[in-house]
Amino acid sequence: MRKKKRVGILTAGGDCPGLNGVIRAVAKKLIIEQNAEIIGIKDGYEGIINNKYKTLSYRDVSGILTLGGTILGTSNIANPYKYAVKEKGKLKFKDMSKKVIQNVKRLKLDCLVCIGGDGTLAIASKLAKDGIPVIGVPKTIDNDIKGTDVTFGFNSAVTIATEAIDRIHTTAESHHRVMVVEVMGRTAGWIALYAGIAGGGDIILLPEMPYDINGIAEVVKERNRRGKKFSIIVISEGAKPKGGKVVVQKMVKESTIQARLGGISFMLVDQLEKITGLGSRAVVLGHLQRGGSPTPFDRILATRLGTKAADMIKRRKFGSMVAVKGDSLKEISLQKVATGARTVPRNHSMIQAGRSVGTYFGD
Numbered sequence: 192m193r194k195k196k197r198v199g200i201l202t203a204g205g206d207c208p209g210l211n212g213v214i215r216a217v218a219k220k221l222i223i224e225q226n227a228e229i230i231g232i233k234d235g236y237e238g239i240i241n242n243k244y245k246t247l248s249y250r251d252v253s254g255i256l257t258l259g260g261t262i263l264g265t266s267n268i269a270n271p272y273k274y275a276v277k278e279k280g281k282l283k284f285k286d287m288s289k290k291v292i293q294n295v296k297r298l299k300l301d302c303l304v305c306i307g308g309d310g311t312l313a314i315a316s317k318l319a320k321d322g323i324p325v326i327g328v329p330k331t332i333d334n335d336i337k338g339t340d341v342t343f344g345f346n347s348a349v350t351i352a353t354e355a356i357d358r359i360h361t362t363a364e365s366h367h368r369v370m371v372v373e374v375m376g377r378t379a380g381w382i383a384l385y386a387g388i389a390g391g392g393d394i395i396l397l398p399e400m401p402y403d404i405n406g407i408a409e410v411v412k413e414r415n416r417r418g419k420k421f422s423i424i425v426i427s428e429g430a431k432p433k434g435g436k437v438v439v440q441k442m443v444k445e446s447t448i449q450a451r452l453g454g455i456s457f458m459l460v461d462q463l464e465k466i467t468g469l470g471s472r473a474v475v476l477g478h479l480q481r482g483g484s485p486t487p488f489d490r491i492l493a494t495r496l497g498t499k500a501a502d503m504i505k506r507r508k509f510g511s512m513v514a515v516k517g518d519s520l521k522e523i524s525l526q527k528v529a530t531g532a533r534t535v536p537r538n539h540s541m542i543q544a545g546r547s548v549g550t551y552f553g554d
């Protein structure tokens with residue numbers, strides 16, 4: 192009798208809507224077609240380092256498609272190659288990759304599916320190099336993973352941010368205010384660009400295009416002169432003024448990338464009020480953008496990516512990631528992914544479309 196395939200699944204990095212859809216798709220397809228055993232690794236790489244896991248039955252992965260978050264838990268700190276430990280009150284980083292290799296062997300995993308963003312996939316790429324059979328599935332609200340046109344989670348975040356901008360619109364208009372809505376995205380402005388265009392933002396500020404504060408003030412004043420007594424500014428958390436710096440909200444010492452961005456909107460509001468004399472307020476959407484149920488688009492994408500990943504496991508395409516290219520799904524080497532963020536090109540067609548309807552991009 193052929194031995195049953197055993198597949199481990201982990202979700203790592205910041206959570207986002209759609210993670211459960213991928214877990215469900217990978218597990219269901221492998222159970223239905225191969226009677227495989229599915230091992231859910233808890234809390235991302237933390238679980239594979241410290242042996243935290245649970246067996247997932249067909250029943251466990253049923254009814255989770257519409258659920259936000261991840262049934263497995265996650266961590267955006269645990270990195271097997273740079274694992275933070277406290278020794279005598281001091282923070283140290285240890286290489287725990289050998290332990291990961293041991294645990295993969297001990298659990299008799301034929302494959303480890305790593306669902307995550309660029310950090311998670313960079314680690315997956317290293318694990319692949321170290322001989323672990325891994326398959327990557329790209330996720331992030333930031334939509335900044337190289338090699339794929341889109342990531343699941345992004346559409347849900349844009350939907351949430353757009354709804355927030357719509358709501359801000361009415362209060363901005365009532366109070367004749369400048370309202371600044373800050374969205375996530377780290378070094379990539381995709382959420383700000385998409386939600387800004389969808390929400391009819393008057394000014395959209397991206398990390399990729401440092402802004403001119405006087406230019407922004409002029410646009411706001413000009414709108415005022417034309418009788419538009421309010422303005423909506425959508426700003427990415429990673430945006431910065433020309434010649435200036437990003438605003439770091441906090442440093443997470445245990446994390447591989449330590450800086451957590453946030454708060455640029457408050458700085459902008461203070462400056463704008465001083466220059467224009469107009470009442471201004473800032474709203475930081477923050478983790479709201481990662482919460483709740485995935486949109487239909489993300490549920491479908493998660494199902495497509497998850498079933499494709501299961502198919503890649505069957506064909507032993509280890510060391511690769513499933514990626515979206517136009518209408519189809521492709522397999523690309525994890526090595527190509529592990530090279531930084533995919534940012535918004537300055538000549539992106541949506542920036543051009545925005546400019547054509549009078550949107551100012553701060554440049």
Ligand code: F6P
Pocket residue numbers: 205267308331332333375376377428451452481
């Ligand atoms: O990468 C996803 C993301 O939500 C970014 O947009 C944001 O900068 C970061 O994670 C926030 O991280 P944390 O959950 O650690 O605050």
